[in-house]
Amino acid sequence: MAVSGTAAFLVSMLTLGGIYAILAIGLNLQWGQTGLFNISVAAFWGIGAYTAALVTKIGGETAFSWGLPYLWIDAFGIPIPIPVAVILAALVSGVIAVLIGIPTLRLRTDYLAIATLGLAETIRLIFLNEGWLTGGGTGSTVNNPLVALEYSNLTLLAITLITLGIVYWLAERGVQSPWGRALGAIRDDEDVAQALGKNTFSMKMQAFVIGSMIMGVAGALTALRLNFITPFEFIPEFTFYVWIAVIVGGSGSNRGAILGAGFLMVLLQGPRFISDFLPGLSGGVAADLRFLLIGLVLILIVTYRPQGFLGNKQLMTENNT
Numbered sequence: 001m002a003v004s005g006t007a008a009f010l011v012s013m014l015t016l017g018g019i020y021a022i023l024a025i026g027l028n029l030q031w032g033q034t035g036l037f038n039i040s041v042a043a044f045w046g047i048g049a050y051t052a053a054l055v056t057k058i059g060g061e062t063a064f065s066w067g068l069p070y071l072w073i074d075a076f077g078i079p080i081p082i083p084v085a086v087i088l089a090a091l092v093s094g095v096i097a098v099l100i101g102i103p104t105l106r107l108r109t110d111y112l113a114i115a116t117l118g119l120a121e122t123i124r125l126i127f128l129n130e131g132w133l134t135g136g137g138t139g140s141t142v143n144n145p146l147v148a149l150e151y152s153n154l155t156l157l158a159i160t161l162i163t164l165g166i167v168y169w170l171a172e173r174g175v176q177s178p179w180g181r182a183l184g185a186i187r188d189d190e191d192v193a194q195a196l197g198k199n200t201f202s203m204k205m206q207a208f209v210i211g212s213m214i215m216g217v218a219g220a221l222t223a224l225r226l227n228f229i230t231p232f233e234f235i236p237e238f239t240f241y242v243w244i245a246v247i248v249g250g251s252g253s254n255r256g257a258i259l260g261a262g263f264l265m266v267l268l269q270g271p272r273f274i275s276d277f278l279p280g281l282s283g284g285v286a287a288d289l290r291f292l293l294i295g296l297v298l299i300l301i302v303t304y305r306p307q308g309f310l311g312n313k314q315l316m317t318e319n320n321t
Helices: 005-032 041-055 084-104 109-129 152-176 178-188 190-195 200-226 237-249 254-277 283-304 313-320
Strands: none
Touching (some): 005 237, 178 200, 254 283
């Protein structure tokens, strides 16, 4: 049982917004705090989703059908947001990030962007073609215990918001620590940070891995939200949505990442209601207007407020003066 109608749509959008906020915090750690130009957000998002779906699957349709619990249930029947599958999704994403980071994090910013963009498409093709592992283009079902609960979509929203709160708190603690300040020094001038004795490669690896693990957590929640995942849910296009959230909210600000994710949901979902006020406009055309709207907002933000809503203007301009 679940809430329905307009309330269900709002709950779904809030859940998706929370997932995008988690992704944006992970990217903000990599880009806003460390200066790592990562274009493979969708890859780690998908890795987290498929890991959680596969290890909890019952039966032998794909590899790793271990039937592990997706989450623990307490005595009152309420899901506790410490899921086994989410932890495994984060760990697998972290391991793959290490393997990818070893050859790529020594590259310059622009080459790192090209390398991670190629990685995102490679991972998607693996999802698509390796049916023995992922179910291929036909997709993979998710053993979702929330389906049997009353008000399952509200429960998932609560889990997502609690997870977002934990991720935000941990990210803020990290940013305000000496470790976070060292990441900021690497972002501002890696040569100076290295001259001061910082192991910049090691610290960039840490930021890249932790950010990727956060994206894996978002993937596990996405699998719970969709109940059925396919490779087309994690195309590179969605990486740029997360970048939009970080840019609009303000690079270097975790609060900005959350605000940017909420604003992104308005940009993506708002235009579909335009046809209610303009009867001559079809719903499909109104929905497609979101791309025009997103482009216009980005132009305005970059032109008049390059630091985003909550970003640091000096951080965004001092190297260009």
